[in-house]
Amino acid sequence: MSRERARREPAATTRRDGAAPRREVITAPRRDVRRPRRSVVDDIDEETRIGRVYVQALIRTQLRLGLATVALVVVPLASLPLLFGLVPGVRELQVGPLPLWWLLLGFLVYPAILAVGLWYVRQAERNERQFTDLVEGR
Amino acid sequence: MSTLGAPEMVVVGILLTVLATLLLAAWSSRVARTTGDFYVAARSVPAWWNASAISGEYLSAASFLGVAGLIMAGGADAVWFPVGYAVGYVLLLALVSAPLRRSGAYTLPDFCEARLRSSKVRAAASVLVVVIGWLYVVPQLQGAGLALETMLGTPIWVGGVLVAATVLVVLVGGGMRSVTTVQGFQYWLKLVAMLLPALFLLAAWQLDGRPSALAATPPTFPEPTRVTVAADVTVQVGAPTPVLADGTIDGVPVDGPTVLPRGDVAIAADSEVTFPAGAPVPHVAGSEATTGQAWGRPLHDGTEHPVYRTYALMFALFLGTMGLPHVLVRFYTNPDGRQARRTALIVIGLVGLFYLAPSVHGMLGRLYVPELLMTGRTDAVVLLLPQAVLGGGLLGQLVTALVSAGAAAAFLATATGLTVTVAGVLSQDVVGRIVPDPIHAFRWAAVAAVLVPLALGLLAATLPLAQAVALAFTVAASTFCPLLLLGIWWPRLTDAGAAAGLVLGGSLAVGAITVSTLLPELSGWPDALLAQPAAWAMPAALLTMVLVSRATQHRLHPGVSRIMVRLHTPESAHLRQSWTARGSR
Structure with a gap:
């Protein structure tokens, strides 16, 4: 029964014959009026300690991801000159007509860093999604 | 230097690029009306087009001409230049x-001002933007002069003036919105002009x-070759070589057959020397005639301390990219x-695609235009190869x-981008x-931002393009790189720490480069350390920022945690307070 009808009903059913009007429960506690729920977003907004903890956790996660990404690219590249310096024979390796060195640094390095970059973007966006879900209480 | 047989096509190519640039600028500047448009294109550029514009702006003449030239002269060790230019974007993306x-x-x-609340750090950063911008743009203008001289025989100043004039017209007309359109177009033009x-x-x-190209002998002339020398040059001749000459050799006028003696030979400007097929190519003084085998091998022994130099170059290029204003x-x-991240990712792809080509040009250059090793103008290899290989x-x-x-696009794109940035800083702060x-201020600043490097370029000595540009990377790596890393990830960075690091890193990098330019007779470790200071100047600046910040924690302003929230919270988390302080409109 709609609330609208419930309000009109008593008037419509008042009887001259003196019979007691039918009693009805006309309202239930309204479910859509909730006490505003406090979310982490408010904590961040108001710079409470808990808000700060959430943000610091996000920063730390993203920093760790960023550094891992950099390491993934820089460590292999930076070890090459050392390798060539220590084991000069490696400089002579060939793949078909091309020296291995040219193949690696002239061509293969570019798709490789693009793949690492793609992985980074996916991870970073995932971290942010998790953070958003957490703080907005979804 | 072999001036081309058919210069008309060069002129046509350059003029078409300049014309397309001006038309695009004019068309898109009709949209640029507000100050916001002028500076940042009202922030409405889709990621892929913004990425094209970044790549278009980034791939300067150093990439289009210089990388292939360096690879031709320096071989495997020069391959680090394009790798470094591309890897820099991975660090920029991730950090x-x-x-x-x-x-x-x-x-x-x-x-700097938003993060550190300090107008002094802001001023230091402004000075550095101008220094880096001009360090970067001077070789572009010089390179344009050299390229035009090589292709058409025009006087050395013509190229630079042409580039400067076009940049000015674009900037005074439309600001950044038009620049975004123009540079996106210029990326695709450069890509096609390199790969095809x-x-x-x-x-x-x-x-x-x-x-x-990996033969056991140094390069030889594949066929009888007439070399026109555009500027005075001293070459090293390995064995007495019979040639036909018309000009001045070792101070003596010659017209007819002669023999180049073993050792250093000075050839005056405007001389023509014709070598027989199979003659070994004399190399310009200061560059060793390496065999193809040695050329294709990393860490070959042309320079001292090649391992240190390789690492220093990595420091400069990997870390410098994120500091390029x-x-x-x-x-x-x-x-x-989120879009900024995607843009950076696309840039890695676009730039990487482009860098597949220069090592091909560098390798073929040794086979088909080896005379560039003699004149020292290896930066022209991309321009001269087509006619040498495909014929007239x-x-x-x-x-x-x-x-x-493509070369015209390269000169224009980078010069425009740098000028707009330098002009932005000049117009805001000076x-x-x-x-x-503000619009008048920007126009006046643009005029200053073009004319100063043009004058410097005419006065200063020239370096190979890719090497000259690496100097700008070195300064950026030693200053803005530590500032950004700490400013973004370390809340305890103070204004005093940042200022100390910027000043120290900037002075170390600029000072070392200046000393090594003024004292060319240095050798061994002093030379290696001074010529490529990034490997020690950047850590020194970083350490200074950390130590001074730790000692000045009382200067930490109370708003820093709010700023850290703003830097790292995704837009999808709907913070109710306005966390954007200044800048966004």
Whole structure:
């Protein structure tokens, strides 16, 4: 029964014959009026300690991801000159007509860093999604 | 120096690029009306187009011409240049892109002010933007002069003036919105002008029986070759070489057959020397005639301390990219942090695609235009190869026109991007105090931002393009790189720490480079350390920022945690307070 009808009903059913009007429960506690729920977003907004903890956790996660990404690219590249310096024979390796060195640094390095970059973007966006879900209480 | 047989096509290629640039600028500047448009294109540029514009701006003449030239001269060790130019974007993507965009500031000085609340750090950053910008743009203008001289025989100042004039017209007309359109277009032009000729050249090389660039002998002239020397040059001759000469050799006028003696030989400007087929190529003084084998091998022994130099170059290029002001300003044109990240990712792809080609040009250059090793103008290899390999017929001429157009785009794109950035800083921090109207201030600043490097370029000595540009990377790596890393990830960075690090890193890098330029007779470790200071100047600046900040924690301003929230919180988390302080409109 709609609330609208419930309000009109008593008037419509008042009887001259003196019979007691039918009693009805006309309202239930309204479910859509909730006490505003406090979310982490408010904590961040108001710079409470808990808000700060959430943000610091996000920063730390993203920093760790960023550094891992950099390491993934820089460590292999930076070890090459050392390798060539220590084991000069490696400089002579060939793949078909091309020296291995040219193949690696002239061509293969570019798709490789693009793949690492793609992985980074996916991870970073995932971290942010998790953070958003957490703080907005979804 | 072999001036081309058919210069008309070069002129056509260059003029078409300049014309297309001006038309695009005029068309898109009709949309640029507000000050916001002028600076950051109102932040409405889609990620892929913004990425094209960043790549277009980033791939300067150093990439289009210089990388292939360095590879031709230096071989395997020079391959680090394109790798470094591309890897720099991985670091920028992973450590800087999204937080920087979320900072909401327009320029690097804006970022300093927002993060550190210090007008002094802002001033230091402004000075550095101008220094880096001019260090980067001077070789572009010089390179344009050299390229035009090589192709057409015009006086050395013509190229620089042409580039400077076009840049001015574009900037005074439309600001950044038009620059975004123009530079996106210029990326695709450069990509086609680099990859397509590379494919034609490889096909011709295949038909030629695939001569190896990795031979056991130093390069020789494949056929009788007439070399025109544009500027005085001293060459090292390995064995007495009979030639036909017309000009002045070792101070003596010659006209007819002669023999170049073993040792150093001075050849005066405008001399013509014709070498027989099979003659070994004399190399310009200071560069060793290496065998193909040694050329294709990393750490070959042309320089001292090649391992240190390789690492120093990595420091400069990997870390310098994130500190290039003209690249960073582009990230503010993304709508949000997420798009900024995607833009950086696309840039890695676009730039990487481009860098597949220069090593092909460098290798074929040793086979087909070895005379560049003699004149020292290896930066022209991309321009001269098509005619040398494909011949003077229609195909050779069309491809030459294409590479000329690409080279013009390279000079214009980077010069425009750098000038807009330098002009932005000048107009905000210098001219804006005198001229109240921001658009007028920007125009005056643009004029200053073009004319100063043009004058410097005419006065200063020239270096190979890619090496000259690496100096700008070195200064950026030693200053803005530590500032950004700490400013974004370390809340305890103070204004005093940042200022100390910027001043120290900047002075160390600029000082070392200046000393090594003024004292060319240095050798051994002093030379290696001073010529490539990034490997020690950057850590020194970083350490200084950390130590001074730790000692000055009382100066930490109370708003820093709010700023850290703003830098790192995704836009999808709907914070109710306005966390964007200044800058966003």
